[in-house]
Amino acid sequence: MSRQSTLVFRERGKTNTQNVKNLFLNYLKKPSIFKNKEVLTESFFPDEILHRDNELMQISSILAPALRGYKPNNLFIYGGVGTGKTVCVKLILKQLEEIVKKNKLNVKPVYVNCKLKKVADTEYRLLAQLLFEIGIVVPDTGLPTDVLYRKFFNEVEKQKKIIIIALDEIDALVRKIGDDFLYNFTRINTELEKGKISFIGITNNLNFCNELDARVKSSLSEEEIIFHPYNATQLRDILKQRVDKAFNKGVVSDAVINKCAALAAQEHGDARRALDLLRVAGEIAERYNSDVVTEEHVDIAEKKIDLDGVTESIRKLPRQSQAVLNALLKLTNNSNKPVTTIEVFNVYRDICLKNNLRVLTTRRVSDLLNELTTLGIINTRVVSKGRYGRTREISLNIDSDVRENVEKILSLNFN
Ligand SMILES: Nc1ncnc2c1ncn2[C@@H]1O[C@H](COP(=O)(O)OP(=O)(O)O)[C@@H](O)[C@H]1O
Numbered sequence: 001m002s003r004q005s006t007l008v009f010r011e012r013g014k015t016n017t018q019n020v021k022n023l024f025l026n027y028l029k030k031p032s033i034f035k036n037k038e039v040l041t042e043s044f045f046p047d048e049i050l051h052r053d054n055e056l057m058q059i060s061s062i063l064a065p066a067l068r069g070y071k072p073n074n075l076f077i078y079g080g081v082g083t084g085k086t087v088c089v090k091l092i093l094k095q096l097e098e099i100v101k102k103n104k105l106n107v108k109p110v111y112v113n114c115k116l117k118k119v120a121d122t123e124y125r126l127l128a129q130l131l132f133e134i135g136i137v138v139p140d141t142g143l144p145t146d147v148l149y150r151k152f153f154n155e156v157e158k159q160k161k162i163i164i165i166a167l168d169e170i171d172a173l174v175r176k177i178g179d180d181f182l183y184n185f186t187r188i189n190t191e192l193e194k195g196k197i198s199f200i201g202i203t204n205n206l207n208f209c210n211e212l213d214a215r216v217k218s219s220l221s222e223e224e225i226i227f228h229p230y231n232a233t234q235l236r237d238i239l240k241q242r243v244d245k246a247f248n249k250g251v252v253s254d255a256v257i258n259k260c261a262a263l264a265a266q267e268h269g270d271a272r273r274a275l276d277l278l279r280v281a282g283e284i285a286e287r288y289n290s291d292v293v294t295e296e297h298v299d300i301a302e303k304k305i306d307l308d309g310v311t312e313s314i315r316k317l318p319r320q321s322q323a324v325l326n327a328l329l330k331l332t333n334n335s336n337k338p339v340t341t342i343e344v345f346n347v348y349r350d351i352c353l354k355n356n357l358r359v360l361t362t363r364r365v366s367d368l369l370n371e372l373t374t375l376g377i378i379n380t381r382v383v384s385k386g387r388y389g390r391t392r393e394i395s396l397n398i399d400s401d402v403r404e405n406v407e408k409i410l411s412l413n414f415n
């Protein structure tokens with residue numbers, strides 16, 4: 001909300017010191033919109049996971065044999081973002097852990113979030129984390145990884161345990177360290193006699209499995225479960241479940257909940273997005289000094305979330321991709337009219353020369369354009385030019401107000 005003008009006011013005859021003080025005092029005086037905002041964030045664990053009974057039962061019954069000392073089949077879980085994969089697996093592993101403790105069983109569930117840098121940035125870190133989970137502490141660096149593997153397997157064997165390792169966002173891990181580690185685990189697993197290791201791989205990337213080494217793929221996906229997107233009714237239930245805990249009474253109407261649910265359902269059926277919409281709408285209502293959240297606040301929230309999302313992903317792009325995008329921005333100059341790859345390339349080359357950047361081949365630039373398409377930042381369309389063959393038309397896929405922001409970011413990075 002960089003251009004939020006409603007808050008910037010100055011009462012006549014008052015110093016800005018007084019204005020600032022009054023803003024704080026008024027804020028304190030007003031009844032709060034939120035009761036507990038945290039309820040709408042990822043860190044909150046819902047009492048009840050809605051509309052996922054089948055998935056919960058399926059996963060639990062795949063893992064249950066561990067309780068009798070059998071190695072559960074490896075399991076692969078995939079589905080779009082915000083479809084409840086993480087929350088379901090965490091609930092199941094927590095229940096499993098409780099039962100294991102109570103009955104003193106030799107089973108150890110381990111959950112690893114592969115997106116966390118400190119946990120799984122390198123093969124070494126991953127192994128160190130897994131060792132830590134089974135009670136072995138190794139130095140932060142310095143040992144050869146095969147020593148770590150051996151330590152891990154010896155310990156599993158010694159403890160005679162069934163270790164169930166859930167690797168959440170496993171695609172992020174494989175992108176960083178390759179899929180050799182999975183191969184190593186599956187291979188050595190077959191040599192274990194007393195201990196056993198099972199994997200649960202979780203990913204948002206539906207194509208991930210196909211990118212894996214064939215041996216790893218077949219071993220990892222002995223079982224597969226897909227999490228489908230939520231529809232608007234299901235999202236509404238998920239929001240309703242939290243509304244009373246998150247907001248004060250009378251602040252959020254059914255119409256607002258329905259709107260958040262409908263918008264998120266249209267997008268990807270993503271529960272995270274529905275919760276974000278409601279939270280951000282609440283924050284906006286608060287900033288506008290409103291007593292209630294309105295549907296208009298939800299509209300503004302949607303724009304803000306998109307804007308933040310696009311600017312964030314553009315900030316994170318490698319410099320070469322930013323240069324390609326910058327070329328496209330310059331070419332399309334305030335319109336979304338399509339241009340060709342060659343036009344983009346020519347402007348891109350000028351930008352590189354001006355900025356001391358290596359000029360990549362047209363082929364590589366073409367790859368970068370594909371990546372930008374996958375990220376949803378641009379659109380590409382192949383059009384037939386009759387007997388002159390086919391050409392690609394490229395256009396920007398961002399709103400004009402987002403465009404302004406993107407131009408600002410890129411103008412800071414390039415001459
Ligand atoms: N069925 C559900 N019932 C209640 N809350 C849910 C449900 N599914 C997802 N959520 C909530 O939505 C957010 C995203 O869910 P998450 O499990 O992280 O999705 P994924 O791992 O598939 O991307 C979390 O805050 C989670 O608590």
Ligand SMILES: [Mg+2]
Nearest residue numbers: 085086087168
């Ligand atoms: Mg997740």
